[in-house]
Amino acid sequence: MSRDIAGTNSAPLTSELFHASVYKPNQxxxxxxxxxxxxxxxVALGCWSLxxxxxxxxxxxxYVPAATSLGMLAIGAWVGxxxxxxxQxxxxxxxxxxEMNKVTWPSKDELIRASIVVMFTIFFLAVSLFSFDVIWQFIFDFIGVTG
Incomplete structure (x- = not known):
């Protein structure tokens, strides 16, 4: 169904490049x-690099680098x-x-609490992985696997 609806507006991008109209301007x-x-x-960063x-x-x-870059900048701005x-x-x-208008954004207090939980979890996992690494390194050194 959605492909049928999208198919009604399926003008190729190349034909759209030569129009100046705005599609659904209020949406x-x-x-x-x-x-x-x-x-x-x-585009501007690419033209600067060029x-x-x-x-x-x-x-x-x-004059060639400046003219080329400005020409590419103008073309890139129009294509954008x-x-x-x-x-489409x-x-x-x-x-x-x-969809973004449907999102329920957290309050400042909820955001702070959730951030603290995430930071504590990351810290706990980092300490756990470091501990496992140290323990396994000690075991391998003790049995002589690593030199």
Whole structure:
């Protein structure tokens, strides 16, 4: 059933790249904006790395690395914007935001108590594993297995 519903909006991403419309603009805005920002940050870091790599080659003109990086940044920013408006991906992000709105978040006191329990458990397990390691090391040294 869900594939039939998703199939009605199944335009390939390549055809969606050349539209400027926003798919379901009032739904899933926060998740879509955060996802788009994340994509833009990854693209910007990649372009910065590309610029640094191209700039290290001395025989290339100083304008080539900057122009290439800025061109890739512009293309990546547009693709990121269009990706979060691609119907299949946008519907997924809308569903994610709807599910996140159903989550019951703990209060500050519950969070502190649960964190203390987790830290105590990790500390207890670390001490236990260290003790087992020391005991087995002593046993193996005593019978002469390790040298």
């Amino acid at each position: 899933g805005r926060i998740v879509r904006q955060i996802t788009c920002l994340g994509i833009w940050i990854i 610029y640094a790599t191209l700039r290290s080659y001395a025989e290339i003109s100083s 914007y269009r990706l979060v408006n691609w119907p 991906f946008a519907d997924f992000l809308i569903a994610v935001e709807a």
